[in-house]
């Protein structure tokens with residue numbers, strides 16, 4: 001398990017799946033804001049790739065996020081689009097509603113940076129998020145990510161086009177947290 005100051009990132013357990021489906025992916029507003037494709041329901045027991053991890057997938061690493069002290073599930077974290085030639089990848093995360101605004105997101109980004117830069121030897125990490133997602137923008141900025149640009153009206157979300165912010169962090173800019 002990867003450990004930060006508040007979270008642990010571990011493999012997906014069977015018990016996580018129903019909680020993540022109900023609290024994250026059944027939530028039309030959350031899913032529409034956090035994911036590219038349009039929302040559709042996930043059938044219980046199906047092998048939806050967001051929930052059931054394929055350990056052989058090369059460009060994608062999916063974690064369940066737990067509270068480091070209690071081991072309670074708090075959400076998901078993903079390194080996706082891993083490109084071994086350009087040594088880059090994207091970061092994604094989603095916390096259960098009751099776990100937001102408590103500092104977990106900032107620590108998840110820190111641990112994903114440790115995984116991306118130190119464990120995987122990547123050169124660049126990128127985050128794309130809606131321009132009004134203050135929690136995600138701040139979680140990234142607190143870890144050194146800089147705003148590189150805005151993709152104007154690029155994302156259709158529940159009846160309107162919204163701007164998306166692209167944030168990036170290079171390995172030599174990263175200041176690792178001592179306890180990641």
Ligand SMILES: CC(C)(COP(=O)(O)OP(=O)(O)OC[C@H]1O[C@@H](n2cnc3c(N)ncnc32)[C@H](O)[C@@H]1OP(=O)(O)O)[C@@H](O)C(=O)NCCC(=O)NCCS
Nearest residue numbers: 034093094095100101102103104105106129134135136138
């Ligand atoms: C976005 C998300 C990952 C942020 O994680 P979090 O644990 O809630 O964020 P933190 O508690 O670490 O807060 C980080 C900063 O953002 C601020 N913040 C958090 N939520 C906020 C909100 N809703 N409105 C304004 N500020 C907010 C915090 O005050 C903190 O600010 P500071 O660094 O100035 O002290 C989490 O809220 C989440 O999972 N949301 C739903 C899914 C989602 O949006 N995923 C990202 C898709 S790209």
